[in-house]
Amino acid sequence: xxxxxxxxxxxxxxxxxxxxxxxxxxxxxxxxxxxxxxxxxxxxxxxxxxxxxxxxxxxxxxxxxxxxxxxxxxxxxxxxxxxxxxxxxxxxxxxxxxxxxxxxxxxxxxxxxxxxxxxxxxxxxxxxxxxxxxxxxxxxxxxxxxxxxxxxxxxxxxxxxxxxxxxxxxxxxxxxxxxxxxxxxxxxxxxxxxxxxxxxxxxxxxxxxxxxxxxxxxxxxxxxxxxxxxxxxxxxxxxxxxxxxxxxxxxxxxxxxxxxxxxxxxxxxxxxxxxxxxxxxxxxxxxxxxxxxxxxxxxxxxxxxxxxxxxxxxxxxxxxxxxxxxxxxxxxxxxxxxxxxxxxxxxxxxxxxxxxxxxxxxxxxxxxxxxxxxxxxxxxxxxxxxxxxxxxxxxxxxxxx
Numbered sequence: 001x002x003x004x005x006x007x008x009x010x011x012x013x014x015x016x017x018x019x020x021x022x023x024x025x026x027x028x029x030x031x032x033x034x035x036x037x038x039x040x041x042x043x044x045x046x047x048x049x050x051x052x053x054x055x056x057x058x059x060x061x062x063x064x065x066x067x068x069x070x071x072x073x074x075x076x077x078x079x080x081x082x083x084x085x086x087x088x089x090x091x092x093x094x095x096x097x098x099x100x101x102x103x104x105x106x107x108x109x110x111x112x113x114x115x116x117x118x119x120x121x122x123x124x125x126x127x128x129x130x131x132x133x134x135x136x137x138x139x140x141x142x143x144x145x146x147x148x149x150x151x152x153x154x155x156x157x158x159x160x161x162x163x164x165x166x167x168x169x170x171x172x173x174x175x176x177x178x179x180x181x182x183x184x185x186x187x188x189x190x191x192x193x194x195x196x197x198x199x200x201x202x203x204x205x206x207x208x209x210x211x212x213x214x215x216x217x218x219x220x221x222x223x224x225x226x227x228x229x230x231x232x233x234x235x236x237x238x239x240x241x242x243x244x245x246x247x248x249x250x251x252x253x254x255x256x257x258x259x260x261x262x263x264x265x266x267x268x269x270x271x272x273x274x275x276x277x278x279x280x281x282x283x284x285x286x287x288x289x290x291x292x293x294x295x296x297x298x299x300x301x302x303x304x305x306x307x308x309x310x311x312x313x314x315x316x317x318x319x320x321x322x323x324x325x326x327x328x329x330x331x332x333x334x335x336x337x338x339x340x341x342x343x344x345x346x347x348x349x350x351x352x353x354x355x356x357x358x359x360x361x362x363x364x365x366x367x368x369x370x371x372x373x374x375x376x377x378x379x380x381x382x383x384x385x386x387x388x389x390x391x392x393x394x395x396x397x398x399x400x401x
Contacts, residue, residue: 040292081259100164136348200247
């Protein structure tokens with residue numbers, strides 16, 4: 001069987017399993033995201049390890065699925081941005097700042113303390129804290145969109161806090177590598193990263209506000225099939241690329257910003273109608289399944305299993321405390337504060353990116369990396385369930401007015 005046919009049948013399995021898992025999860029009263037993640041765990045090396053079945057001989061098959069998964073998370077964050085407006089995000093500046101800062105400091109401190117108590121070096125302990133400080137709101141955003149509460153104070157505050165979180169974690173990572181390891185060029189290099197971030201955000205916002213709406217209208221009037229959707233897709237990918245390569249931030253931040261830009265366009269509804277079927281029909285399910293494909297529970301030893309359990313508890317509690325206290329200081333109610341903190345729990349691909357830097361620089365070993373992957377999987381699985389439980393009363397009131 002040719003590599004392409006292997007790729008095609010692998011996608012058949014992945015997408016079918018994702019949709020079936022999502023359907024069963026909904027029937028059990030949970031978010032479809034949970035079912036799609038569990039489908040990935042079942043298909044992955046922890047149980048079935050389907051990519052290593054005898055018909056699949058192409059060693060690049062997993063990479064192909066991962067690339068499609070990356071497109072899925074970019075489109076997911078674009079749609080999350082499309083649901084909001086820049087004015088909404090601006091109004092949440094106070095809570096976003098409080099939650100973003102405390103949502104980094106609590107996991108950083110608690111992660112460091114836990115690893116130090118387990119006997120790890122200060123270097124490894126600090127870096128593990130940095131990994132736990134990362135947040136990926138793609139899972140939370142999808143869950144909140146399913147429950148139709150993304151545009152509440154909690155949803156808007158969560159997305160704003162994620163931007164602060166992203167900036168602080170990248171700066172923290174840069175400071176640690178540059179100053180502690182002496183490989184990043186010192187304080188000047190760290191300052192340059194901060195300048196790059198600010199420049200990217202300013203330029204991307206200015207271009208999005210003043211040029212993209214005009215270009216969108218021009219492209220839409222061209223005699224080209226689906227020209228507006230193609231233009232939107234290209235801009236999203238470019239913003240994601242520029243966010244990481246030029247701004248030093250996560251690619252998902254750029255995709256989210258692209259969504260905010262197009263949310264101002266009078267063509268917004270047509271864009272949403274064109275992009276959503278592509279995203280939710282194909283790419284987003286692949287992303288959720290791919291998270292499960294990255295985990296291998298068989299590699300865990302007894303010692304690492306205990307560490308995984310403890311670090312997972314720290315990962316959950318630290319974000320609940322940091323995000324919750326930050327939201328409370330910003331004037332949110334107790335319930336809203338807990339909901340916002342819960343939305344920060346998932347580490348997702350952002351945590352894996354930071355961990356991969358650590359293992360490549362020799363800051364953490366393969367044993368810690370395996371634990372971090374496990375933490376990412378567990379927090380990603382827990383987030384939809386926790387959020388659905390915390391929003392249960394609001395969902396019931398929507399169903400029974």
